[in-house]
Amino acid sequence: MTPLIEITGVRHAYATEAGPLPVLDGLELAVPEGEFCAVVGPSGCGKSTLTRLIAGLMRPDAGEVRLAGERVTGPRRSVGMAFQNPVLLEWRTILDNVILPLEIVAPRMARRDRVARAEELLSMVGLEGFEDKRPSELSGGMRQRASLCRSIVHKPSVLILDEPFGALDAFTREDLWQTMRDLRAAEPFTTVLITHDLRESVFLGDQVVVLSGRPARTQHVMRVDLPADRTLDVMYTPRVGEMLHLLRDEIKIAQGRPVEQSA
Numbered sequence: 347m348t349p350l351i352e353i354t355g356v357r358h359a360y361a362t363e364a365g366p367l368p369v370l371d372g373l374e375l376a377v378p379e380g381e382f383c384a385v386v387g388p389s390g391c392g393k394s395t396l397t398r399l400i401a402g403l404m405r406p407d408a409g410e411v412r413l414a415g416e417r418v419t420g421p422r423r424s425v426g427m428a429f430q431n432p433v434l435l436e437w438r439t440i441l442d443n444v445i446l447p448l449e450i451v452a453p454r455m456a457r458r459d460r461v462a463r464a465e466e467l468l469s470m471v472g473l474e475g476f477e478d479k480r481p482s483e484l485s486g487g488m489r490q491r492a493s494l495c496r497s498i499v500h501k502p503s504v505l506i507l508d509e510p511f512g513a514l515d516a517f518t519r520e521d522l523w524q525t526m527r528d529l530r531a532a533e534p535f536t537t538v539l540i541t542h543d544l545r546e547s548v549f550l551g552d553q554v555v556v557l558s559g560r561p562a563r564t565q566h567v568m569r570v571d572l573p574a575d576r577t578l579d580v581m582y583t584p585r586v587g588e589m590l591h592l593l594r595d596e597i598k599i600a601q602g603r604p605v606e607q608s609a
């Protein structure tokens with residue numbers, strides 16, 4: 347079966363004053379429908395560039411990005427995005443922030459249906475009762491929950507998450523991982539998550555893709571053979587310890603650092 351997200355042989359360079367800066371060189375990615383793909387790699391290797399290509403905000407110099415078999419040539423409504431900074435609009439309530447994509451994608455949808463959809467999602471992420479608050483009245487973790495709701499309110503088939511939990515403290519981050527797992531069980535989207543956190547990549551991913559240093563190519567793909575309804579306890583099992591060890595070694599290789607041999 348054709349993967350929902352398919353990236354083949356992608357190359358890209360940015361034009362800079364010092365000349366072209368090659369950022370991606372031979373990137374391959376295949377994410378089947380409904381799967382969650384976590385992407386890790388050294389700082390500055392080109393991970394956010396990859397998200398812009400999938401979202402159709404940029405076109406690669408060479409190679410192809412396909413969604414559901416169709417070549418991506420521009421932005422699409424079937425894509426939802428969330429970033430490290432939730433960028434909620436302070437002059438709107440939380441509910442009206444979540445509704446925003448529906449105003450653009452489904453302008454004829456009745457207000458009461460938009461509200462019902464937003465309320466359903468806010469309740470799923472534990473924000474029932476906060477619909478009428480302004481973003482500044484919420485904690486960082488709550489704002490990020492609202493941002494996740496906004497990214498999926500229009501039922502996108504593809505969800506792109508660029509470090510959405512990166513700025514949160516460790517406990518809040520783990521809460522958000524569980525929220526993400528529960529949203530996934532309830533809503534049928536196919537996800538690409540960019541993260542610097544190897545534990546996060548294993549907890550949330552069906553596959554973890556390790557990118558090499560810049561210019562990035564696909565260096566390693568790891569299948570995460572854990573149940574979809576995994577709990578945080580699984581993170582303390584020997585199997586996950588092995589996976590994290592392997593990923594750490596792959597990151598060191600990507601950074602051009604030596605990998606110690608175990609005794």
Ligand SMILES: Nc1ncnc2c1ncn2[C@@H]1O[C@H](COP(=O)(O)OP(=O)(O)OP(=O)(O)O)[C@@H](O)[C@H]1O
Pocket residue numbers: 360361362367369388389390391392393394395396
């Ligand atoms: N519009 C642009 N013009 C020129 N250079 C850019 C542009 N956008 C990104 N870059 C450069 O391309 C490289 C890759 O950037 P990108 O943001 O994709 O990396 P990243 O892996 O997401 O980084 P980080 O891990 O720090 O979040 C960096 O060196 C960055 O400075």
